[in-house]
Amino acid sequence: FTSPLSNVKHHFFASSTFAPNRSTMSLSSQQKPLATATVQPSLLQQVSMAGGAAVITVTFIHPIDVVKTRIQISQEYGALGMGGTVKKIVGGEGVAALWKGVNAAWLREASYTSLRLGLYEPCKVAFGCTTPETTTFVKKFAAGSAAGALGSLAGNPFDVLKTKMMAAEGKATPSIVGTAKDLLKNQGIGGFYRGIDSNIARAMVLNGTKMAVYDQAKGYVVAATGLSKKSLGTQFLSAVTAGFFMTCTVSPFDMIRTRLMNQPADAKIYNNALDCFVKIVKNEGPATLWRGFLPIWSRFAPTTTIQLVIFEQLRVLAGMQSL
16 A cells, blocks of 8 residues: 555655756756856956967067068068078068067957957857857857958058058068058058958858867867877867868968058059959969968968967966867
8 A cells, every 4th residue: 555645755866857958957057158268257358368378379479470561462472482581571670570460469359359269169059059059160160250350350450550551561670650651641540440341251261160160170180199179289180180171271361451551551453352363363363262272271280279278278267168
């Protein structure tokens, strides 16, 4: 004989054993709107960590950017290649010339890269990446592209100044204030947004490729090696992979952006990104769009690796999981 009270007790204890786990999981998921966060970070915290990682990285990588820019804007430097360009710059302008425009680069990274890295995870959530089942490569790419576009809008003025300062030949190092005054005098406020269309397109392709490939590659590396997602080995291999694919997809956009931004202050060679693309292909050949591939990859590989590794470590210090 089993009393009704025994049934009630049995039902109660069974419920208390299993139901709270489900409700706790539900509550836990509600408290974690960001798919990879164990502690909910503020937007400012996300952006600040990304900006710090970016500024540290660009300080060491800037010389490669200078070489890449010279090769893209000049057929003479293009013919010299990376080694010849470095030799010509150092011989004619001094070693310090390899850091021309680094102050503008710091401002660019603090605005542009802080947003495109820091907004990636919030954008992932906005695109519905809240569970492994709903997190697809296409959504990751879309989230990275959206973050890149927003960052590009904020960083374009500093990008223009950086490009002009890096392209300036001669032993004298141009000042950021002088370059800005000259640009404002000859072109007005619009001069700071020269190349904005190609820069946004580049940022969307770059950040979409970078974050989606990095995010996706980590899963493959973990499955193939057994390493954890927060392992430096996993982060390094994934970042190197992302850097290569970034170079393949971004090179044409980078060439067009550089040409648009480096137009003389008192002249207009290209009307817009499409006009620049057509003129380059017509006058110099399609392969010109990938001129400087090696220096771009040489820049992307260490930049992506250092940037993402530092960003990931800062996330851990903030109590967050890996991307």
